[in-house]
Amino acid sequence: MRIKTWLKKVAIIKYDPHQELELPDFQIYVSKYDGSYITAVGHEKHIKFLADSEITEQLTHGVGFSLKDGKWYGWSHRAICGFKVGSNCKIGDCHYRPKDKYDFLKDCERFWDDTNHVWTRGAYESFTNEDGTKADGVRVSWLYDNTIPNEKLHGTINSVFTAFPEIWGNGEWTAKTPADAKQMAIDFNRGVS
Numbered sequence: 001m002r003i004k005t006w007l008k009k010v011a012i013i014k015y016d017p018h019q020e021l022e023l024p025d026f027q028i029y030v031s032k033y034d035g036s037y038i039t040a041v042g043h044e045k046h047i048k049f050l051a052d053s054e055i056t057e058q059l060t061h062g063v064g065f066s067l068k069d070g071k072w073y074g075w076s077h078r079a080i081c082g083f084k085v086g087s088n089c090k091i092g093d094c095h096y097r098p099k100d101k102y103d104f105l106k107d108c109e110r111f112w113d114d115t116n117h118v119w120t121r122g123a124y125e126s127f128t129n130e131d132g133t134k135a136d137g138v139r140v141s142w143l144y145d146n147t148i149p150n151e152k153l154h155g156t157i158n159s160v161f162t163a164f165p166e167i168w169g170n171g172e173w174t175a176k177t178p179a180d181a182k183q184m185a186i187d188f189n190r191g192v193s
Contacts, residue, residue, distance in 0.1 A: 003044045006051035010058065011038050031058040049080050062189035063182075072181045074188030083184040087175045094191035095184050097169020105138045108162055112140040116148040127161050137163035 011029040027041040036058055039047045053073055055064035065072050071082030079094065089095055091107055098104035105122045113120040120142040127135045141159035148154065175181040 001051050001054050003048055003051045006054065007038075007044065010056060013041060016040075033057050036061040046077075049075070053080070053082065062193060063185050065182075072178070072185035074185035074190075074192070076189060076192040079188075079192045081185075081188050083175055083181040083188070085175055085177060085181060087181055087184055089170065089173050089175075089184060089187070091172055095188035096172070096191070097165070097187050099168055099171035101138075101164065103171050104164060108138045108140045112142060112160065114142070116145050117142040118145050119143055125161060127163070135161075135163040137161055 007029055010032055012032055013027050014030050016026045016028045029038040029041065029044075030036060031038060038050070038058070038061075050064070053066045053071075054068035055073055056067050058064040062076055063072070063074050066082065069082065069084075071084045073080055073082045074095065075081070081094070083095075091110060096107070098107050101124065105124065109120055109122045112122075120140060122138045122140045125137060125139040127137065127139075129135060139159050139161045141157055143157050144153040144155065146154045169187060170183075173180075175184055
């Protein structure tokens with residue numbers, strides 16, 4: 001579908017209240033369904049992928065449904081992916097969300113593992129932030145081997161702390177209903193935003 005045709009179907013033009021002082025005439029396209037931002041006037045070419053998929057409903061910026069192919073889509077400026085009944089979610093996918101603390105630990109270890117690491121291990125930890133608040137999560141540590149190009153890192157240990165998410169996901173799973181496919185699109189949007 002042509003971009004302008006698609007925009008007439010799903011969007012209205014508004015002045016952007018966030019730009020009032022700097023650019024008082026700055027206009028944006030927002031969804032007719034929920035008022036969420038789509039793109040700025042003059043930047044229509046950047047949302048060609050949405051017009052091509054004929055997204056007809058936009059729940060929040062970055063999630064919508066296509067009647068053209070019956071899929072729920074999640075997207076950001078970096079990627080777009082459609083989901084339907086039967087779509088799968090595996091560890092390592094952009095829409096993967098751990099289901100519990102153990103699943104989170106394994107996912108963090110997988111994410112931080114690298115060919116230049118002798119070992120990569122995660123452990124549960126409580127961390128105190130600079131403001132005094134505490135966070136529970138996982139600290140993943142690794143030892144750099146002697147083949148990493150930065151010679152200063154040879155034989156050194158590094159680590160990173162990642163707090164547990166506020167909301168757990170489904171881990172590895174398959175969409176059995178349209179609502180499941182919609183959840184995968186929401187998770188994908190969170191994963192690539």
